[in-house]
Amino acid sequence: MEPQTSHQEISKKAISAPETLNEAFNYARPSSFSRGLRLDIKGITILLISGTASIDEFGKTIHVGDFRAQTLRTYENITKLLAAEGATWRDVVRTTCYLRDIERDYVAFNEVRTQFFSEQGLNPLPASTGIQAILCRPDLLVEMEAMAIFESDGRGARQMSAVGE
Numbered sequence: 001m002e003p004q005t006s007h008q009e010i011s012k013k014a015i016s017a018p019e020t021l022n023e024a025f026n027y028a029r030p031s032s033f034s035r036g037l038r039l040d041i042k043g044i045t046i047l048l049i050s051g052t053a054s055i056d057e058f059g060k061t062i063h064v065g066d067f068r069a070q071t072l073r074t075y076e077n078i079t080k081l082l083a084a085e086g087a088t089w090r091d092v093v094r095t096t097c098y099l100r101d102i103e104r105d106y107v108a109f110n111e112v113r114t115q116f117f118s119e120q121g122l123n124p125l126p127a128s129t130g131i132q133a134i135l136c137r138p139d140l141l142v143e144m145e146a147m148a149i150f151e152s153d154g155r156g157a158r159q160m161s162a163v164g165e
Helices: 067-083 102-120 156-162
Strands: 011-015 036-041 044-052 092-099 127-132 142-151
Touching: 044 067, 067 102, 067 142, 092 102, 102 127
Parallel strands: 092 127
Antiparallel strands: 011 036, 036 044, 044 142, 092 142
């Protein structure tokens, strides 16, 4: 029996980009989270991108030991998750960046991030927090999450449903 609620639920949809990174639930030992969630609230879409790292479409860590390459792959994975819902980095308002060793890697991280954001033409830049953390795999050096917000104007999933897909 489901609990009764006294409020209207918002529209929620899992975000995925299986050609780029696997679904976490498909691991041998499933990890119970969505790669991201799309929330549609009164004409506004919010994309919540879960912690994302240098993972491939088979769930394997790639670029082991190469901090810069892992950072770029993480940005690529987030880019694909955003694109799956018709969004870009211009819609990103916040990132949280987890570095295994912030003292060792922050300078390189900031160089890669600055170049990547410059290539995306971001102005203003997203709000951001950098944190040192023990990540879920010992071979991961960086993990990021992101939040994007845009007006629900027919982009992404809504546009696809409008054409009958």
